[in-house]
Amino acid sequence: xxxxxxxxxxxxxxxxxxxxxxxxxxxxxxxxxxxxxxxxxxxxxxxxxxxxxxxxxxxxxxxxxxxxxxxxxxxxxxxxxxxxxxxxxxxxxxxxxxxxxxxxxxxxxxxxxxxxxxxxxxxxxxxxxxxxxxxxxxxxxxxxxxxxxxxxxxxxxxxxxxxxxxxxxxxxxxxxxxxxxxxxxxxxxxxxxxxxxxxxxxxxxxxxxxxxxxxxxxxxxxxxxxxxxxxxxxxxxxxxxxxxxxxxxxxxxxxxxxxxxxxxxxxxxxxxxxxxxxxxxxxxxxxxxxx
Numbered sequence: 001x002x003x004x005x006x007x008x009x010x011x012x013x014x015x016x017x018x019x020x021x022x023x024x025x026x027x028x029x030x031x032x033x034x035x036x037x038x039x040x041x042x043x044x045x046x047x048x049x050x051x052x053x054x055x056x057x058x059x060x061x062x063x064x065x066x067x068x069x070x071x072x073x074x075x076x077x078x079x080x081x082x083x084x085x086x087x088x089x090x091x092x093x094x095x096x097x098x099x100x101x102x103x104x105x106x107x108x109x110x111x112x113x114x115x116x117x118x119x120x121x122x123x124x125x126x127x128x129x130x131x132x133x134x135x136x137x138x139x140x141x142x143x144x145x146x147x148x149x150x151x152x153x154x155x156x157x158x159x160x161x162x163x164x165x166x167x168x169x170x171x172x173x174x175x176x177x178x179x180x181x182x183x184x185x186x187x188x189x190x191x192x193x194x195x196x197x198x199x200x201x202x203x204x205x206x207x208x209x210x211x212x213x214x215x216x217x218x219x220x221x222x223x224x225x226x227x228x229x230x231x232x233x234x235x236x237x238x239x240x241x242x243x244x245x246x247x248x249x250x251x252x253x254x255x256x257x258x259x260x261x262x263x264x265x266x267x268x269x270x271x272x273x274x275x276x277x278x279x280x281x282x283x284x285x286x287x288x289x290x291x
Contacts, residue, residue, distance in 0.1 A: 034263050034266070034267070035263075035267065037049070037259060037260055037263045038056050038057065038260060038263045038264040038267055039051055039052060039053060039054070039056070039260070040052060040056075040260045041055075041056075041260050042259045042260050043257040043258070043259060044253060044254065044257055044259035045257065052260065056260045056261045056263070056264035057264050057268075059261055059264075060261060060264045060265045060268055063261075063265070065240075065248065066245070066248055066249075066252075066265050069243050069244055069245045069247070069248040070245045070269070070272070072155070072241075072242070072243070072244060072245075073223075073224060073226075073244045073245040073246075075155070076155060076158060076159060076162075076223065076226070076244065077220060077223040077224055079159050080158075080159045080162045080163060080166075080219070080223045081216065081219045081220055081223055083159065083163045084162065084163050084166045084167050084170055084215075084219045084223075085170060085212070085215050085216060085219060087163055087167040088166075088167045088168075088169075088170035088171040088173075088174055088215065089174050091109050091167060091168070091171040091174075092171045092172075092174030092175045092177070092178055093174075093178065095109070095171070095175060096175055096178040096179065106171070106172070106175065109167070109168040109171055110168040110169065110171065110172060111168065112164055112165050112167075112168055113165060113166065113168045113169040115165070116228070117165070117226075117227075117228030117229045117232065118228050118229075118231070118232045119232075120161065120165055120228075120229060120232070120233075121161065121228065121229045121230075121231065121232025121233035122232050122233075124157070124160075124161045124164075124233055125148070125232065125233050128146050128147050128148050128157055129146045129148060132144075132146065132147065133145070133146050148233070148234055148237070148238075149238060150238065151238060151239070151241035151242065154234045154237065154238065154241065154242040155241075155242055157233060157234065158226075158229065158230065158233060158234060158242060158244075161229055161233060162223065162226065162229065165229070166219060166222060169218075170215045170218065170219060173211050173214055173215050173218075174208070174211050174215065176211065177208035177210070177211030177212075178204070178208065180207075180208075181203075181204050181207045181208060185203055185204075185207070186199045186200070186203055186204055189202070189203045209284065212284065213280070213281055213284035213285065216280055216284065217277050217280060217281050217284075220273075220276055220277050220280060221273055221277050224245070224269070224272070224273040224276070225245075225246050225269070225273060226244055226246060227244070227246040227247055227250065230242065230243075230244045230246070230247050231247060245265075245269050246269065248265070249262050249265050249266045249269060250262070252265060253266075
């Protein structure tokens with residue numbers, strides 16, 4: 001007997017209703033209100049919100065500092081995403097290969113992801129500014145400077161900390177991918193004459209394509225909107241050379257009191273991140289079907 005529509009609505013409201021209401025209040029309403037603010041010249045404080053149309057978007061496209069921050073974000077994301085997934089894949093391979101204490105290693109590699117980005121940034125700031133400098137002085141016997149003192153060093157530090165933070169989380173997805181592939185398939189490939197490494201790259205890895213799609217999507221979206229580690233580790237220094245797009249958007253809205261312009265730039269950042277992420281998923285899914 002078919003269930004009545006009213007019963008379905010009651011069940012939905014009972015089980016998913018609170019989550020839906022919370023999602024609507026926390027995500028949908030602020031997003032729509034933010035879109036409205038992109039058409040105003042609000043300073044974030046006053047009651048008046050003068051309507052300016054698409055002027056904020058025009059100013060955003062003319063903002064050279066913003067696009068420089070977007071360029072740095074793209075470079076950072078490319079290196080960070082590649083390294084995160086390489087490290088995560090090999091960590092997953094290590095902890096699924098039957099090594100002694102692999103459950104302990106899984107927990108240990110995942111722990112950095114549990115630490116908040118602000119705390120993580122300050123911890124690594126101490127490591128770069130104090131610990132590494134002291135080690136450098138002890139080895140060379142002379143002066144040593146922190147990585148955070150140079151533009152290239154600050155970017156390298158951001159990438160290193162991001163890899164250390166996110167690799168453990170992505171590792172769990174790759175672990176699930178390894179465990180979903182039957183050992184019989186790889187053993188059959190080895191019986192047919194493949195070496196262990198050939199069976200890995202030609203049999204196991206293609207069957208884990210969905211894990212790669214998920215990990216790439218998550219790491220891309222996280223890296224494109226990085227803010228907390230950027231704030232606590234480098235603060236955008238030296239000389240603004242490590243300011244990422246999210247930090248620039250925050251400064252534009254809350255430091256310079258250009259809330260409408262900052263919101264417009266945030267929308268552009270969201271669209272760029274969404275386009276890159278969705279494109280990657282679509283390409284990955286096509287490959288998954290072909291495999």
